Amino acid sequence: MARRLRPVDPGFIGTAPVRLVFARNISASPEQVFRALAEDVPGWTEWFAAVMLARATGGSGREIRLRGGTRFAETVLVAKAPEVYAYRIDSTNAPGARALAEEWRLTPRGTGTRVRWTLAADGTAPFRFFLTLARAGLGRAFRDAVTSLDGYVSRR
Template sequence: MARRLRPVGVDFVGAAPVRLVFARNVSAPPEQVFRALAEDVPGWTEWFSAVTSARTTDGGGREIRLRGGTRFAETVLVAKAPEVYTYRVDTTNAPGARALAEEWRLVPHGAGTQVRWTFAADGTAPFRFVLGLARPGLKRAFRDAVASLDRRLSRR
C-alpha cells in the first residue's frame, strides 16, 4: 500500500537526517548525461538494473518501479540542464519512509562528467538503520548503473 510522504524541497538534499552520497566519473559530457536522466525517463530501465519501470506523468512527475516491488511516485523539483536533476518522492510503498529526495549533480570532468548522486531520507529509526546497512549495496548499484549508462551513451 502506497503512503504519502512529507513533501520536501531542494534544501532537504543537504539537510536530511540520512544522506548517502556517491560519485563516479564517466566519459560522456554533462549534456548527454543530463538528457539520459531527465529527458529519457523510460530509458532508465536500460541502464539502471534495479529499475523495472520508469515513466513520466502529467504535471512533471515520474513513476518508478524497482525490482522487488518498491514503487515511487515522484515530483521533479529541479531540472537545470546540464547541471542538476532533483526529485522528491511523494508516495511509496517502502515501509518506514517519511521523506525522500534524490539529486543527480553533473560536473564537467575533462571531456566527461563527474556524476554525483545524493540519496536523502528521513524515516523511522528502523528505516534509517536499514539505510545505513544498505549503503554498500546502494553504492554498488550506483556504480554499476552509471557505468552502464556511460557504455550506453558511448554507443550513441
C-alpha cells in the same frame, strides 16, 4: 500499499537526517548524462538494473518501479541542464519512509562528467538504520548504473 510522504524542497537534500552520497567519473558529457536522466525517463530501464519501469506521468511527475516490488511516485524539483536533476518521492510502498529526495549533480571533468548522486531520507529509526546498512549495496548499484549509463549514452 503506497503511503504519502512528507513533501520536501531541494534544501532537504542538504539537511536530511540520512544522506548517502556517491560519485563516479564517466566519459559521457554532462549534456548527454542530463538528457538520459531528465528527458529519457523510459530509458532508465536500459541502464539502471534495479529499475523495471520508469515513465513520465505528466507535468513534472514520474512513476518508478524497482525489481522486488518497490514503487515510487515522484515530482521533479530541479531540472537545470546540464548541472542538476533532483526529485522528491511523493509516495512509496517502502515501509518506514517519511521523506525521500534524490539529486544527480553533474560536473564537467575533462571531456567527461563527474556524476554525484545524493539520496536524502528521513523515516522511522529502523528505516534510517536500514539505509545506513544498505550503504555498500546502494554504492554498488550506483557504480554499476552509472557505468551502464556511460555505455548507454555512447550508443545513442
